[in-house]
Amino acid sequence: MAALDQKSPNVLLQSLCCRITGKSEAEVAHQFQYAVRVIGSNYAPTIERDEFLVSEKIKKELMKQRREADAVRFSELHRKLQTQGVLKQKWSILYLLLSLCEDPRKPSSRVGSYGALFAQPLPRDAHSTPFYCARPQSLPLSYPERGVAQNNTSMGTSGISSLGVYTLNGPSPTPQSLLVGHAPSDAMRGSRLAWALPVSASPPGGAAAAPTSRGPTGPLAPAGRVTPRHRREGDGSAEIGEVALVRDILYVFQGIDGKFIKMCSPENCYKIDTKVPLCKSLRDISSRLAELGWLHNKVRKYTDSRSLDRAFGLVGQSFCASLHQELKEYYRLLSVLHSQLQVEDDQGVNLGVDSTLTLRRLLVWTYDPKLRLKTLAALVDFCQGRKGGELASAVHAYGKTGDPNMRALVQHILGLVSHPILNFLYRWIYDGELEDTYHEFFVASDPTVKTDRLWHDKYSLRKSMIPSFITMDQARKVLLIGKSINFLHQVCHDRTSPGKILPASKAADSPKDAAELFTDLEGAFQSKIDAAYFETSKYLLDVLNKNYLLLEHLQAMRRYLLLGQGDFIRHLMDLLKPELARPATTLYQHNLTGILETAVRATNAQFDSPEILKRLDVRLLEVSPGDTGWDVFSLDYHVEGPIATVFTRECMSHYLRVFNFLWRAKRMEYILTDIWKGQMCNAKLLKSMPELSGELHQCHILASEMVHFIHQMQYYITFEVLECSWDELWNKVQQARDLDHIIAAHDVFLDTVIARCLLDTNNRSLLNQLRAIFDQIIEFQTTQDSLYRSALEELQLRLQFEERKRQRQQEGTWGVTAEEEAAENKRIQEFQDFHAKMRSELRILSYSYQGIVQQFLVLLMTSSDESLQFLSFRLDFNEHYKARDPRLRNSLGATRGRRSSNI
Numbered sequence: 001m002a003a004l005d006q007k008s009p010n011v012l013l014q015s016l017c018c019r020i021t022g023k024s025e026a027e028v029a030h031q032f033q034y035a036v037r038v039i040g041s042n043y044a045p046t047i048e049r050d051e052f053l054v055s056e057k058i059k060k061e062l063m064k065q066r067r068e069a070d071a072v073r074f075s076e077l078h079r080k081l082q083t084q085g086v087l088k089q090k091w092s093i094l095y096l097l098l099s100l101c102e103d104p105r106k107p108s109s110r111v112g113s114y115g116a117l118f119a120q121p122l123p124r125d126a127h128s129t130p131f132y133c134a135r136p137q138s139l140p141l142s143y144p145e146r147g148v149a150q151n152n153t154s155m156g157t158s159g160i161s162s163l164g165v166y167t168l169n170g171p172s173p174t175p176q177s178l179l180v181g182h183a184p185s186d187a188m189r190g191s192r193l194a195w196a197l198p199v200s201a202s203p204p205g206g207a208a209a210a211p212t213s214r215g216p217t218g219p220l221a222p223a224g225r226v227t228p229r230h231r232r233e234g235d236g237s238a239e240i241g242e243v244a245l246v247r248d249i250l251y252v253f254q255g256i257d258g259k260f261i262k263m264c265s266p267e268n269c270y271k272i273d274t275k276v277p278l279c280k281s282l283r284d285i286s287s288r289l290a291e292l293g294w295l296h297n298k299v300r301k302y303t304d305s306r307s308l309d310r311a312f313g314l315v316g317q318s319f320c321a322s323l324h325q326e327l328k329e330y331y332r333l334l335s336v337l338h339s340q341l342q343v344e345d346d347q348g349v350n351l352g353v354d355s356t357l358t359l360r361r362l363l364v365w366t367y368d369p370k371l372r373l374k375t376l377a378a379l380v381d382f383c384q385g386r387k388g389g390e391l392a393s394a395v396h397a398y399g400k401t402g403d404p405n406m407r408a409l410v411q412h413i414l415g416l417v418s419h420p421i422l423n424f425l426y427r428w429i430y431d432g433e434l435e436d437t438y439h440e441f442f443v444a445s446d447p448t449v450k451t452d453r454l455w456h457d458k459y460s461l462r463k464s465m466i467p468s469f470i471t472m473d474q475a476r477k478v479l480l481i482g483k484s485i486n487f488l489h490q491v492c493h494d495r496t497s498p499g500k501i502l503p504a505s506k507a508a509d510s511p512k513d514a515a516e517l518f519t520d521l522e523g524a525f526q527s528k529i530d531a532a533y534f535e536t537s538k539y540l541l542d543v544l545n546k547n548y549l550l551l552e553h554l555q556a557m558r559r560y561l562l563l564g565q566g567d568f569i570r571h572l573m574d575l576l577k578p579e580l581a582r583p584a585t586t587l588y589q590h591n592l593t594g595i596l597e598t599a600v601r602a603t604n605a606q607f608d609s610p611e612i613l614k615r616l617d618v619r620l621l622e623v624s625p626g627d628t629g630w631d632v633f634s635l636d637y638h639v640e641g642p643i644a645t646v647f648t649r650e651c652m653s654h655y656l657r658v659f660n661f662l663w664r665a666k667r668m669e670y671i672l673t674d675i676w677k678g679q680m681c682n683a684k685l686l687k688s689m690p691e692l693s694g695e696l697h698q699c700h701i702l703a704s705e706m707v708h709f710i711h712q713m714q715y716y717i718t719f720e721v722l723e724c725s726w727d728e729l730w731n732k733v734q735q736a737r738d739l740d741h742i743i744a745a746h747d748v749f750l751d752t753v754i755a756r757c758l759l760d761t762n763n764r765s766l767l768n769q770l771r772a773i774f775d776q777i778i779e780f781q782t783t784q785d786s787l788y789r790s791a792l793e794e795l796q797l798r799l800q801f802e803e804r805k806r807q808r809q810q811e812g813t814w815g816v817t818a819e820e821e822a823a824e825n826k827r828i829q830e831f832q833d834f835h836a837k838m839r840s841e842l843r844i845l846s847y848s849y850q851g852i853v854q855q856f857l858v859l860l861m862t863s864s865d866e867s868l869q870f871l872s873f874r875l876d877f878n879e880h881y882k883a884r885d886p887r888l889r890n891s892l893g894a895t896r897g898r899r900s901s902n903i
Helices: 002-006 009-021 029-039 051-064 068-082 090-100 115-119 186-196 242-253 280-307 310-346 359-365 367-382 388-397 404-431 451-458 472-490 511-519 524-547 550-561 566-580 589-602 641-645 649-688 690-735 739-756 761-811 818-861 866-875 880-884 886-902
Strands: 261-264 269-272 443-445 459-461 616-620 633-637
Touching (some): 068 090, 242 261, 310 404, 367 388, 404 472, 404 524, 550 690, 690 739
Antiparallel strands (some): 261 269
16 A cells, blocks of 8 residues: 555656655655646647637737738738648637747846745745636636736737737636635645646745735636716716626627617617616717717628629629628627627626726727728729629729728628629630629620621620720720620621630639739739720721722722722723613613613723622612613622621712712812813814804803813812822721721721712701802703704704805806895804804803802811812912902901911
8 A cells, every 4th residue: 555655646757856856755846736737737729729719819919010901911921821721720820929039138027936836835825827717617706706817918900800808718727625525724825825826927036926916815706897877976877897788799799789778769879778877978079989880781782682682793792792791800800809708797706907808998899890891882882783794893992091901801802793704704805705703804795686786786895894994095995805705706697716816714712812913904904904905806807808808898988989990980981881871761771780880891990809799789879750771770799607707888878978979079180081071072163153263262261261170179179178188098998906996996087088089067068059060061061962962953054055056157147146145144143143042141151160269269268178168279279259258258357367367
C-alpha cells in the first residue's frame, strides 16, 4: 500500500515540486497546490474557434493601426480563401497569424513570470493562473461570489462592418474544492481567495497583490447591469433595467417587436412606450439604436418582395443576393451579441466591465453596421422600379463617394449586379446569341423583323438599359459585334465559327472580376470590346467585298443610275429617241429592254461584270395623261441579298429620283444640241428669205441663253454635286471600319445629292422654276421646228413658183397668169401672217424664259447654300439678267452683306 502511495500522482507531483524548488515538502505547499490546479484544468484559447471572429479581429487591429487599405486587401484575400477548399484548418491559420502579429512590447495580461512561483513562496491571499480555462460542461456554476475577471478583450468585426466585439469565453474553471458539498480545508482557503480576486501578477518581491474594485461583501455588479432603481423617492414606479432594454434592442435589430420597444405604424419607426418609466438618456440611446431595426426592415422587405419575382430578372436577383449577403453578415453580428448576452444570462455570472453588453457599447459597436444599412436602404429606395442595366446604373451611382468603406461596399454589390450583364455581353459578342428573357440587357431584338431588314431593324439599343459605366460608343460597338455575327450567319450564310473570326472566347468572369473589368472601362474592358469589334467588322466587310462585290455594285450605281458612263448614256438616248417620242401608253418594256441591251453591246459597258449587267434593267414609271416616253422612262438596278442592306428600298428610290432629274437635264442638253444643228443647217438655206432674219436672230439669241444655262447647270450637277460627293463617299468607304460606317456614308452621299440637285423639300420652289425652264426649252424646240418647217415649205413653194415662171418664159409664154399671181400673193400673205404669229410667239417665249430665269436667280441668291449662290453668279456672269431685274441687285447686295457679316 505504501508502494502504491509512493507512485500516486499526488506523491510524484509533490516530489517534482520539491526537486524543482530545492525545498522540503512543508515549504512547497503553495507550489504543489498550484501544480494540482494546473494539471486538473482544461485549457482552451481565449478566442472561440470561429474563423469569422478571428478574421474580424485581424481587420479591427489593422483599422486601429490606421491601415485601412491593408484591411480591405485582407478582407478580399480572406474571401478568396473561403472559396478554396485546399486548406482545411483555416481558423488555426488565422489564429496563428493573429498571435504572430501581437506586439511583443505590449505588456501581457498573464502572470509576469511563472517561474517566480517556483522560485519563492506564493502569497497567501492571491493566486494567478497562466491561462483562462474553459469550464467543463459537467460542473455547475454555483459560486455566485466570484469577482470580476480582468481578461484581455478581443476586438473583432462583423462582415457588415468593422466593430469591436469582446471575447465571448466561458468563465475560468471552478475547482472541485469550491463546488457545493465540498468543505474547503485550511490549505485551500488561499486558493479560494485567489478565485474571488481579480487576476493580477505577483510582484517579484513576493508581496501579495491588493484586490481592487471590490466591496467588502457580496458580488461585484458589472457595468450596465444595474438593478432597477426608483425614478423618484417615495413612488412605486421603478425604471426599467438596462439589461431589459438591451434584450429588446437585440430583438429590434432583427425587426422583431420587443417588450418595451415596438413598431409605431403611423410614424413608421420604433418607439418606446410612453408609459414605460425610463430616463431621457436611455430613451434617446434606445431610439437611436432602434433605427438599425427600421433600416433592417426596409432592406429585408425589399429582398423578400423581389426575391420571388421572376420578372425582376437576373440582374435584380443578383442585387437581392448581394443584399442577402450583407444581411447575413449583419445577422452574424447579431448572433455574436446574442451569444454574449446568453453567456451573461444563462450562466449566471458577471463578465466584468469590459465584457458586459450596454446600450452605449451597442451604440459604438453598431456605428459601422448602421452606416452600411443606411447605404443599403438608400440604395433600395433609389433602385425601386428599376431592373437590368438601369438597376446597375443606379448601384454604380452610389459608388461615387469619398468613404472607402462605403465605396468598397457598393463596389462589391456592383460586382454581383453586373455579373449577369457581363454574361449577356460575352454571349452576345462571342456567339451572337441574345438570351435576355426579362429584357435586362441593353441590346434588344425584334423577332418579327424579317431577314432582309436584319441589320437595320432587328437589333437596337435600349438606351435606358445601358449601364452608366458603359459609354455610348462602347454600347454601339457591342451592338455591332453581335449584329455582325448574326448578319454573317443569317444573311450572308457564312458558316464560319465565331472562334475563327474572334480570339478565343472567354467565359464569364467572376463577380469580382466583373466589378474590376467595368471599373477599368478604358483599359481591359475597352481592349476586349475593340478586339472583338475590329475582327468581326473586318471579316464582315471582307465577305461583302469579296463574295458579294459590294464596291463594284456601288460603282455600277454611279456609272448607270447617275449617268457616269457617258458613251453608254449618249448612245442609249440616240437609240431611244424614236421610241420615247411616242405617247407613254404605246411603249412596251420588252422593246426598251432590247434597246438597252443593244446600247450595252455597242459601248464600253459590255466589259462590265456579268453580275452587274444582269441587274441593269428598264423601268416604266406611272403614266399620267399626256405623258410621253421621256416622262416615264427610267433605268433600274436590281439588288437583293446582303448588298440590299446597303442599297435599301429607300436608297433605290432616291437613286431613281436623281436619275430622272439627271435624265431630264441630259435630255435638255440633247434637245439644245438638235436646236443648234437645225440653226446651223437652215441658216444658209433661209438667206433668200430676208424677212425671217429678225426671227432667226431672235432664235439664235434665245438658244444661246438656253445653252449657257444648261451648260452651267450640267457643270454644277456633274462636278460640284456628283463628283465631289462621290469622291467623299469613296474615301469614307475605303476607310470604313464597319458596315454601319459604309451605310452612313452612303446615306450622306444620297442626301447631299438630293439636296444639291434641288430634289428635297427645302428647294421645292427652285425645282419648280428649273422644271419650268426645262419646259420652256422644249417649247422653244417645238416653236423653232415649226418656224423652220413653215419657212422651208414657203421657200420650196417660192422656188417652185420661180422655176415654173422661168420655164414658161423659156417656152415663150407668159410666166404667170393673173389667177396664179393672185394665188401666189395670197399664199405669201398667209405666210406673212404666220410669220407675224411666230414672231409674237418667239417674243413671248423669250420674255417668259427670261422672267423664269430671273426668278430662278433670285431664289439662288437668297439660298443658304453657298454652292447655289455661286451657281447664280455663273449663270449671270455678265450681269445680263441683273440689269433687267432690280430684285437681283437687291438680292446680290443682301448676299454680299450677309457674307461679310459672317466673315
